[in-house]
Amino acid sequence: MSIVLIGSGNVATHIGVTFAQAGEKVAQVYSRNLAHAxxxxxxxxxxxxxxxxxxxxxxxxxxxxxxxxxxxxVVEQMPMVNGVVAHTAASVPMEVLSRFPHRGVFYPxxxxxxxxxxxxxxxxLLLEANSKATxxxxxxxxxxISDKVQQSDESARKRLHIAAVxxxxxxxxxxxxxxxxxxxxxxxxEILEPLIRxxxxxxxxxxPKSAQTGPASRLDFNVMNxxxxxLPDGSLEHQLYQLLSQSIMQKVKSG
Amino acid sequence: MSIVLIGSGNVATHIGVTFAQAGEKVAQVYSRNLAHAxxxxxxxxxxxxxxxxxxxxxxxxxxxxxxxxxxxxVVEQMPMVNGVVAHTAASVPMEVLSRFPHRGVFYPxxxxxxxxxxxxxxxxLLLEANSKATxxxxxxxxxxISDKVQQSDESARKRLHIAAVxxxxxxxxxxxxxxxxxxxxxxxxEILEPLIRxxxxxxxxxxPKSAQTGPASRLDFNVMNxxxxxLPDGSLEHQLYQLLSQSIMQKVKSG
Numbered sequence: 001m002s003i004v005l006i007g008s009g010n011v012a013t014h015i016g017v018t019f020a021q022a023g024e025k026v027a028q029v030y031s032r033n034l035a036h037a038x039x040x041x042x043x044x045x046x047x048x049x050x051x052x053x054x055x056x057x058x059x060x061x062x063x064x065x066x067x068x069x070x071x072x073x074v075v076e077q078m079p080m081v082n083g084v085v086a087h088t089a090a091s092v093p094m095e096v097l098s099r100f101p102h103r104g105v106f107y108p109x110x111x112x113x114x115x116x117x118x119x120x121x122x123x124x125l126l127l128e129a130n131s132k133a134t135x136x137x138x139x140x141x142x143x144x145i146s147d148k149v150q151q152s153d154e155s156a157r158k159r160l161h162i163a164a165v166x167x168x169x170x171x172x173x174x175x176x177x178x179x180x181x182x183x184x185x186x187x188x189x190e191i192l193e194p195l196i197r198x199x200x201x202x203x204x205x206x207x208p209k210s211a212q213t214g215p216a217s218r219l220d221f222n223v224m225n226x227x228x229x230x231l232p233d234g235s236l237e238h239q240l241y242q243l244l245s246q247s248i249m250q251k252v253k254s255g
Numbered sequence: 256m257s258i259v260l261i262g263s264g265n266v267a268t269h270i271g272v273t274f275a276q277a278g279e280k281v282a283q284v285y286s287r288n289l290a291h292a293x294x295x296x297x298x299x300x301x302x303x304x305x306x307x308x309x310x311x312x313x314x315x316x317x318x319x320x321x322x323x324x325x326x327x328x329v330v331e332q333m334p335m336v337n338g339v340v341a342h343t344a345a346s347v348p349m350e351v352l353s354r355f356p357h358r359g360v361f362y363p364x365x366x367x368x369x370x371x372x373x374x375x376x377x378x379x380l381l382l383e384a385n386s387k388a389t390x391x392x393x394x395x396x397x398x399x400i401s402d403k404v405q406q407s408d409e410s411a412r413k414r415l416h417i418a419a420v421x422x423x424x425x426x427x428x429x430x431x432x433x434x435x436x437x438x439x440x441x442x443x444x445e446i447l448e449p450l451i452r453x454x455x456x457x458x459x460x461x462x463p464k465s466a467q468t469g470p471a472s473r474l475d476f477n478v479m480n481x482x483x484x485x486l487p488d489g490s491l492e493h494q495l496y497q498l499l500s501q502s503i504m505q506k507v508k509s510g
Contacts, residue, residue, distance in 0.1 A: 010468075068478060091478045110450055111468050116457055122449040148449075159440045162482045162496075167433035167447050168454045169469030170499045171426045176463040176506060178422035185414045192422050193459055194377040194403075195365055199423045200455045202371055204448055208431040213265075213366050214424030223323060223346045227417045236502040241417075243498055244425045247491040251431060 001083070002027040003141075004056060006074055007065035008040040010112035011088050015065065015145075018120040020044035022144045027059055057081045061141060063106060068092050075099055084134050090161035093154050094128050104129035104138050107157055108146075111168050120145050126152035126160070177237055209251065216248035256315040256338070257282040258396075261329055263295040265367035266343050267320035270400075273375040275299035277399045282314055312336045316396060318361060323347050330354055339389050345416035348409050349383050359384035359393050362412055363401075366423050375400050381407035381415070432492055464506065471503035 002025035005016050016026050017040075026046040031037035037048035049055060057079055064074050064087040071092055078085075085097050086104040097103035105128040110118070125146040129135035135151070142149040152160070175196070179189045202211040215223035224245055231238040257280035260271050271281050272295075281301040286292035292303035304310060312334055319329050319342040326347055333340075340352050341359040352358035360383040365373070380401040384390035390406070397404040407415070430451070434444045457466040470478035479500055486493040 067473070068475060091481055109446065111453055111457065113457060113461065113466060113468065116461065116466075118453055124446050124449065148446075156440060156442065158481070158485060159436060160442065160446065161478075162485060163433040163436040163442075163447065164450055165469055165482060165496070166429045166436065168450050169467070169471065169503070170429050170495075171451075172454055172458055172463050172467055173471075173499060173503045173506075174421045174425050174429070175458045176467065177502070178418040179463055181414060181418040181421065185411060187411065187415065187418075189462065191364065191379050191403075191415065192418065194379065195419055195423050196426075196455060196459065198366055198373055199427055200451060202366065202368060203427055203430045204451065206368065206371065207444065208427050208434055211368060211371075212424070212427055212431065213368065214420055216424065216428075218322065220323060223416075226346055226413070227420060230413060230417060236498065236505060240425075240498055240502060241420070243491065243495055244428060247432070247495060248424070248428050250491060251428075 001058065001060040003061045003063060004028045004030065004059050005040070005046070005063050005065065006030045006078070007063075008033075008036045009065065009067075010114050011108065012063075012065035013040050013114055014112045014118070014120065015063065015088070015108065016040050016044050016046070018145045019141075024141065024144055027056055028054075030055060052077055052079055055079055055081075059083050060137065061086065063088065064097075071096055084129075084137050086129075086138060090157050090164075094130065102129075102131065102134045102137075104134050105154075105157070106138055106142065107152070109160060109164065111164075121147050124148040124150065126150060126157055128153055128157070177240070181237075212248065212251070214248070216245035217252055219249060219252065256313065258316045258318060259283045259285065259310060259314050260295070260301070260318050260320065261285045261333070262318075262320035263288075263291040264320065264322075265369050266363065267318075268295050268369055269367045269373070269375065270318065270320060270343070270363065271295050271299050271301070273400045274396075275301075279396065279399055282311055283309075285310060307332055307334060310334055310336075314338050315392065316341065318343065319352075326351055339384075339392050341384075341393060345412050345419075349385065357384075357386065357389045357392075359389050360409075360412070361393055361397065362407070364415060364419065366419075376402045379403040379405065381405060381412055383408055383412070432495070436492075467503065467506070469503070471500035472507055474504060474507065 005012050008031040026044050028047045028049050029037045029041040030049050034050035041048035060083045062085045068089050084102040085100040086106040094105050107126040109124040123146050125142045127138045260267050263286040281299050283302045284292045284296040285304050289305035296303035315338045317340045323344050339357040340355040341361040349360050362381040364379040378401050380397045382393045
């Protein structure tokens with residue numbers, strides 16, 4: 001018995017390729033778009049399908065890795081199966097899968113981009129299941145691809161996801177804003193590289209709160225005002241500079 | 256002729272230690288607080304002083320590395336010297352040093368914490384001077400400690416500093432908020448480490464704009480609202496989540 005992947009996006013691609021590399025058979029890749037199913041399936045020796053009637057119903061794991069909003073539709077349309085059905089979404093309750101007797105969540109806590117390879121061994125895999133046996137099956141597969149497998153219920157997963165939005169999505173957006181500020185002045189993003197690397201290393205080795213530097217952390221209103229004068233009034237950059245500085249100062253004051 | 260360091264904080268310490276390691280003699284370290292001057296001077300074989308009358312007036316470089324607000328006071332009190340006087344501040348004009356015939360700026364574009372060593376060779380050093388000869392002196396010293404020396408006028412320096420506040424100070428603060436969100440739920444910051452490392456690597460290798468992921472970038476209002484419901488109404492975290500998501504969506508819409 002093997003694995004059926006439902007979805008062919010970033011997460012499905014990374015998981016599918018990693019399972020195949022670990023010697024775990026992926027039987028089929030389902031996508032509404034057959035060409036998309038092909039792209040992933042052909043890489044990992046699986047059968048590409050775009051028709052629910054073609055799904056093999058006797059496999060051990062059906063991993064649903066589609067956008068959060070599409071999970072409901074997959075659950076409605078997918079044939080009944082006796083294997084474990086799990087989704088990979090942070091913010092969707094396991095009970096969205098209540099149609100299926102064996103269900104769970106298989107959430108990789110990482111940011112995925114198709115073009116960028118990464119070492120899956122380092123990716124925390126957060127598991128939830130509706131029974132001990134189902135958890136054991138998910139666990140036995142998870143440890144084949146990750147060294148960081150742990151159990152996590154819906155509420156912890158949601159909290160982790162919010163933290164990840166701050167530490168990853170919002171951080172990346174600040175890099176984008178910095179890049180644009182430099183581009184407007186003919187400067188290149190590369191000059192930031194040593195600073196970005198050091199900021200990351202410092203936060204990870206010292207804990208971020210004790211690594212905080214900059215005008216807001218030293219309550220330097222002269223510099224903050226000088227910077228605000230240089231960001232267009234009313235722009236989101238101006239508002240973000242103010243709000244982020246205010247938030248840093250609040251932490252300084254509260255110790 | 257050697258170097259006199261004025262100040263004994265994070266930046267002065269990193270520069271002083273690096274000059275000493277590069278075989279460049281630091282003659283004196285001035286601080287208002289003699290004990291502070293000692294801490295740095297003793298590490299690098301310099302004379303600690305806290306009295307302006309004791310400053311040697313025949314050295315080649317006087318490097319003022321104090322808080323932005325204290326530079327004026329140093330300029331007022333410091334005896335006249337014939338060597339080059341430069342400060343290390345991003346947001347202070349060179350002309351604050353107009354009392355001195357040979358003046359400049361020697362700005363290391365990096366975040367410094369006393370407890371954290373770093374490789375100074377990678378730190379961009381941005382130089383400005385009021386004459387070609389002064390620029391040459393600053394340049395000859397800068398290349399001894401950094402591989403990334405470049406000229407930069409006040410306006411470029413200011414722009415770089417604003418970009419650095421976004422890409423370093425604000426980023427670190429987002430890590431702090433993520434850490435607190437996890438702590439409130441008994442979760443540890445370490446679980447974020449692979450995600451933080453990957454976010455950094457992706458932004459540096461792909462350019463941040465094309466590396467953007469997360470609910471705002473896919474206009475997933477369900478997830479954004481779920482997250483907002485979980486952040487206390489009116490809190491700075493709630494406001495930041497909204498404003499940062501809005502800013503990400505603006506970039507998505509503008510392409």
